[in-house]
Amino acid sequence: MHELGIVTHVMKTLTDVAAENELTRIGSVTLEVGEVSGVIHEQILDCWDYMCTKRGPLFTGCKLILDTIPAVTYCSSCEKTYPTVQYGRTCPHCGSGETWLLEGNQCTIKEIEAE
Amino acid sequence: MKILELKETFTASNDLDAEELRTYLKEKSVILFNLMSAPGSGKTTLLSRVITDLKEKVNIAVMEADIASAVDAERIEALGAQAVQVHTDGMCHMDAGMTREGLLSMDLTSTDIVFLENVGNLICPAEYDTGAVKNIMILSVPEGDDKPLKYPLMFRESDALVITKTDALPYFNFDMGKVIERVRKLNPTIKIFPVSAKKGGGMAAFEAWLLEETKVWVTHA
Ligand SMILES: Nc1nc2c(ncn2[C@@H]2O[C@H](COP(=O)(O)OP(=O)(O)O)[C@@H](O)[C@H]2O)c(=O)[nH]1
Ligand SMILES: [Mg+2]
Ligand SMILES: [Zn+2]
Numbered sequence A: 001m002h003e004l005g006i007v008t009h010v011m012k013t014l015t016d017v018a019a020e021n022e023l024t025r026i027g028s029v030t031l032e033v034g035e036v037s038g039v040i041h042e043q044i045l046d047c048w049d050y051m052c053t054k055r056g057p058l059f060t061g062c063k064l065i066l067d068t069i070p071a072v073t074y075c076s077s078c079e080k081t082y083p084t085v086q087y088g089r090t091c092p093h094c095g096s097g098e099t100w101l102l103e104g105n106q107c108t109i110k111e112i113e114a115e
Numbered sequence B: 001m002k003i004l005e006l007k008e009t010f011t012a013s014n015d016l017d018a019e020e021l022r023t024y025l026k027e028k029s030v031i032l033f034n035l036m037s038a039p040g041s042g043k044t045t046l047l048s049r050v051i052t053d054l055k056e057k058v059n060i061a062v063m064e065a066d067i068a069s070a071v072d073a074e075r076i077e078a079l080g081a082q083a084v085q086v087h088t089d090g091m092c093h094m095d096a097g098m099t100r101e102g103l104l105s106m107d108l109t110s111t112d113i114v115f116l117e118n119v120g121n122l123i124c125p126a127e128y129d130t131g132a133v134k135n136i137m138i139l140s141v142p143e144g145d146d147k148p149l150k151y152p153l154m155f156r157e158s159d160a161l162v163i164t165k166t167d168a169l170p171y172f173n174f175d176m177g178k179v180i181e182r183v184r185k186l187n188p189t190i191k192i193f194p195v196s197a198k199k200g201g202g203m204a205a206f207e208a209w210l211l212e213e214t215k216v217w218v219t220h221a
Helices: A003-021 A041-052 B014-028 B043-054 B072-077 B096-104 B152-157 B166-171 B176-186 B203-219
Strands: A026-034 A063-069 A072-075 A081-083 A099-103 A106-114 B002-011 B031-037 B060-064 B082-085 B113-117 B134-140 B160-164 B191-194
Touching: A003 A026, A003 A041, A003 A106, A003 B002, A003 B096, A026 A041, A041 A063, A063 A106, B002 B014, B014 B031, B014 B096, B031 B043, B031 B203, B043 B060, B043 B072, B043 B113, B043 B160, B043 B203, B060 B072, B060 B096, B072 B082, B096 B113, B134 B152, B152 B176, B160 B176, B160 B203, B176 B191, B191 B203
Parallel strands: A026 A063, B031 B113, B031 B134, B060 B082, B060 B113, B134 B160, B160 B191
Antiparallel strands: A026 A106, A072 A081, A072 A099, A106 B002
16 A cells, blocks of 8 residues: 555665665565565565656666565563564463564665665 | 675564664654645645644745645745755655655754655655655645545544635636545544645644644653
């Protein structure tokens, strides 16, 4: 639902990076995408390819690579962690609901391949 | 080709971004109103009237995102208000990230109210939280009284509905009672203000609401 906004944000950041580093072409971009970030892979890839055709030479033919980052929840009752997608909000170790997401809702521009 | 490690993290969730933006606005004691409508409904005309009427009472700035008319920012600036044009790069709506960038490019030190004139479109803007404190939808009389049936989401998501161009009522088959009934069915708590931005009729009630919402937002810190 929000993929075009994310692509716009990433391309803007990379345009700045390219200017700073005097890059003229970006061959690929690797994003780390949290498991519970809500990003839909197919949609972001579609938006990416579409925007690449509109953004001039810097992004021509640029490939988007998505690395999934597992979501991890922390339980403050027993101080253990567990996989979020599997168990949700209730701690599988002690049954407590006092849990919070440690990671997995973020996106990171990990690296780019460029010249 | 070489590899550059960036490790630039951002939130992928527009809703989180929007919440963060409201926190920022609260800290700055600034209220943000998001204005949504079809193209040509009368957003800029309404804003011009509000800016002129409230000039002595509050400091208003405008963020223009409507791509249809690049002259809108100039129309606002001509009234002595701060205006920025944000570029949506062909996107059909503003999201919270883009709104934040627009806000960061503005000087908000003495600003009380920022209006975001969203992209003229009745579908997409309703789906994205821009980080605005209140959402205002504008429906103009020539668009017809069946709009709530065709675009229910925007009516549901809005805090206020301005029915504008009421000076044109005699020339159109527009049943005001029916519209209000249809809108209330979708959104029982929405405030409805019939106005003529051109002639000024009904503007006082709408402006009083704007001032009241602003007061509530900046005083309940
Ligand atoms: N009759 C009448 N025309 C209006 C009114 N408000 C706006 N308009 C006209 O509607 C057209 C579009 O207005 P504008 O404010 O540019 O719409 P926007 O695209 O939503 O910003 C212009 O020709 C305005 O003069 C109104 O209250 N009454
Ligand atoms: Mg306009
Ligand atoms: Zn536990």
